[in-house]
């Protein structure tokens with residue numbers, strides 16, 4: 001449920017209501033149904049501004065069979081099933097080399113090898129479920145600006161509108177993204193390695209239907225993936241992740257569509273006709 005102002009004490013405070021924080025809070029609430037837990041989730045971006053939330057923009061996510069099973073247990077799958085695209089086969093190829101490998105759902109004896117969900121739709125379903133929950137209190141937009149360990153748990157500073165309030169959590173879950181300044185301030189480190197590669201992410205449309213195929217193609221500049229998306233406005237859509245050498249990415253992002261698509265066709269080939 002949405003709240004305007006938090007209480008002083010919670011059992012669990014989740015920082016960040018993106019894909020990870022929202023999924024975690026909802027699953028925790030389900031698993032602890034009888035435990036009378038008090039859960040607060042704090043998200044910096046208002047749920048009405050879903051497009052601005054990094055987890056829920058125009059990108060897509062491939063949900064594995066295991067993730068589908070978890071969302072099913074959480075009672076969210078029926079809402080997600082209306083929007084996901086099943087992956088019926090996966091084609092793996094190596095640019096410049098002969099042949100390809102095909103994995104099919106029929107061979108594996110499953111309805112689908114995975115499901116592609118558009119992040120915006122996942123955000124809509126998760127936020128709807130958070131708003132409907134009687135266990136989880138959702139404070140958004142509000143920002144956690146500080147976390148200090150105390151003997152009985154953690155003390156958090158919450159910037160809610162233009163005033164700061166203190167909230168205590170017996171357990172704090174940091175789901176505030178990969179570049180978390182809170183982790184850094186708490187001394188929780190991470191290692192980063194530069195591969196010299198950038199991933200260009202966009203949605204594209206093909207002349208031919210993808211027929212539920214996901215493509216994974218290894219190239220000299222890194223992997224190129226195309227996930228199948230549901231048709232829209234008669235377009236055979238796919239979600240592209242194109243890994244390119246870091247020094248080439250600026251040029252590809254700046255060039256016109258014609259040159260971009262010629263470069264992409266050179267890497268992806270004509271499997272689905274004209275892109």
Ligand SMILES: Cc1cc2nc3c(=O)[nH]c(=O)nc-3n(C[C@H](O)[C@H](O)[C@H](O)COP(=O)(O)OP(=O)(O)OC[C@H]3O[C@@H](n4cnc5c(N)ncnc54)[C@H](O)[C@@H]3O)c2cc1C
Nearest residue numbers: 016018019020021042043044054055061062143144176177
């Ligand atoms: C092209 C691409 C494809 C991907 N495909 C897949 C895939 O197929 N399958 C998969 O599992 N993963 C995939 N990923 C990874 C996945 O997108 C990320 O792991 C996921 O978005 C991380 O979610 P998150 O909730 O941890 O962080 P984020 O999405 O970064 O969300 C963090 C949230 O915390 C909020 N926040 C931050 N700081 C604060 C604060 N101080 N106070 C309050 N709120 C705060 C932010 O507003 C935000 O909403 C992909 C990533 C990319 C780039």
